[in-house]
Amino acid sequence: MTGAEGYDVLVVGGGPVGLSAAWQSRRRGATVLVLEQFGFGNEDCGTSGEERHWRLQYTEKDLCSLTAEALPLWRDLESRTGRKLLHEVGSLWFGDVDVQTNEGQISGTARTMDAASIPYEWLTAAEIERRYGFRDLPRRFEGFLQPDGGAADVRGTLHGLLSLAQDSGCVLRDHEPVLELTPDERAVTVRTAAGTYRAAKVVLTNGPYANQLLAPLGVSLGFDVFEMALVTLRQRDRSATYPFWYVFQEPTDEDTNLFYGFPPNSWAATDEVRVGPVFENNPLPSAADATGTPDRRHVERVCHWVRDHLPLVSPDPVRVATCLAVLPSDPERQFFLGSAEGRFTGGENVVISTGGWGFKFVPLLGEVCAQLCLDGATSYRVDRLAL
Ligand SMILES: Cc1cc2nc3c(=O)[nH]c(=O)nc-3n(C[C@H](O)[C@H](O)[C@H](O)COP(=O)(O)OP(=O)(O)OC[C@H]3O[C@@H](n4cnc5c(N)ncnc54)[C@H](O)[C@@H]3O)c2cc1C
Structure with missing residues (x-):
């Protein structure tokens, strides 16, 4: 032409x-x-935002292999940019170990990590509370810490x-x-x-x-676009350390009942922490319909979970934002x-x-x-x- x-x-x-x-x-x-x-x-x-969960573990074997293949490419990027991009603060998955989620399944992922010789430590609810400051977790909750996971610097x-x-x-x-x-x-x-x-x-x-x-x-x-909430809270005790965490729970009638959170970013002098829900509710008719304002109920659900289970963090939002998740329907x-x-x-x-x-x-x-x-x-x- x-x-x-x-x-x-x-x-x-x-x-x-x-x-x-x-x-x-x-x-x-x-x-x-x-x-x-x-x-x-x-x-x-x-x-959007400052950080994303970096993890080696997947329930699916091929994706586990792919994270291992991504790691040297990240290292190469870090050396070319002169900046550490993956921060291995640990990746803690806990909750109902057989619940199937978009993120995977705890028990199935442990089996895949066993097969792939990926190291992890299995933890009970009591151990998670004692080590990382969570409280009142249902006694049936269990999970693992994979120490090489953590946060990617967006x-x-x-x-x-x-x-x-x-x-x-x-x-x-x-x-x-x-x-x-x-x-x-x-x-x-x-x-x-x-x-x-x-x-x-x-x-x-x-x-x-x-x-x-x-x-x-x-x-x-075949994918849906969800406008998901990003909620920034403040850590009460600046000296407390804990890993990235993701809680797997059975869905409620209203939502998928999944929450995750980061510790304060190790690459920024901050006491702010980001937490979020992973609710696959009300897909947008199109990406252009995003409002930039999170569903108030989703923010409240996050803050209530933090209030009930993570006393290290103040449950009052410092600010809120959204991000568009593109999730395959299959x-x-x-x-x-x-x-x-x-x-x-x-x-x-x-x-x-x-x-x-x-x-x-x-x-x-x-x-x-x-x-x-x-x-x-x-x-x-x-x-x-x-x-
Ligand atoms: C709430 C939330 C939490 C997440 N957490 C994690 C996590 O913990 N770990 C993880 O690995 N991933 C996570 N993700 C997913 C991850 O953030 C995304 O997969 C990734 O950032 C997407 O990058 P991208 O470059 O593919 O797309 P995008 O960042 O969406 O970039 C697409 C770009 O295309 C541009 N564009 C669109 N249409 C046009 C057009 N017609 N012409 C020109 N430009 C156009 C847009 O403006 C945009 O800049 C999360 C996502 C969300 C929403």
Whole structure:
């Protein structure tokens, strides 16, 4: 198409996965353009706040292997950015050990860790209370501490990837939403309000907005978008230390009854802690319907759980925010990752990564996208996550 700017790889969406895919493609010699609808580092989609849970453990064996494969890529990112990004404060899972959740299942995950020789310590409710300051946990609760898990530094990762993408020569344009993709057998034409681009390969890393661009091509990925609450509280005792925690409970009639929390971030001088619910209630009709204001009931549920069980933390919110969770409707599927080959004309020229609790895989997802674009295949075992 005459007049269209040409690139080897065009990335739609400049979140952490898009920036990682862009940088990994550029360092292999491809010319790369990233188009971001908002600003880089925006908090309006699937990435907001300061931290995400990093963990080695998964109930599913293949995802456990994948976290092990992601770890050296994180180490490489840390050495290139000169900043520690994974903070191993420990990952504590406790509660009803057989309850099945979107995060996994405690008993099944322990079996997978046994098979994979991932170390962990099994703990009773009384031990969890004594060691970490929880109280009044139901006596049936049990769980484990996996000491190599903890928190990933979201802002450090985003800044690092943005600098790497910029310094390596990616062209980065923000406030330029992609309006339309027209793939054909040779390449993909991409339209924005500012112009038309032509790219040999397009990577769709536009999170909760993926289906908006895919629908006109006759494809809709099966996921729901939930506007989840992020609640910041204050720790009463600054000297108390405890790991990242996630409590698995049977669902109530109203919600999935799951809560998690971080200790104060070790990379910031703060007594603030973030806690949250994982309630898969009331999916948004579309990502654009997000309000940025959490459901008041969800915030109250979090604060009540903290008041009842975590006296180290004051249950009065310092501030609240939201983040868009993109969760596959099929509980057996955690992510959408792969080429769109066979889904529409020119699908072989479109690579997609969206959905799930994906922050822990950011460097790996970026590398997979770059491999799919530049090699037509990936060296990682991610077939189960294909579209
Ligand atoms: C509450 C919550 C807690 C979470 N906790 C964890 C956790 O503990 N551990 C973990 O591993 N993961 C967790 N996740 C998931 C993780 O945060 C996300 O998987 C990850 O941050 C998503 O990054 P991304 O780059 O794929 O997408 P996003 O960050 O959503 O980025 C997509 C980008 O695409 C842009 N975009 C969209 N449409 C267009 C368009 N048409 N044109 C141009 N740009 C466009 C958007 O503006 C956005 O910047 C959590 C998510 C939520 C919501």
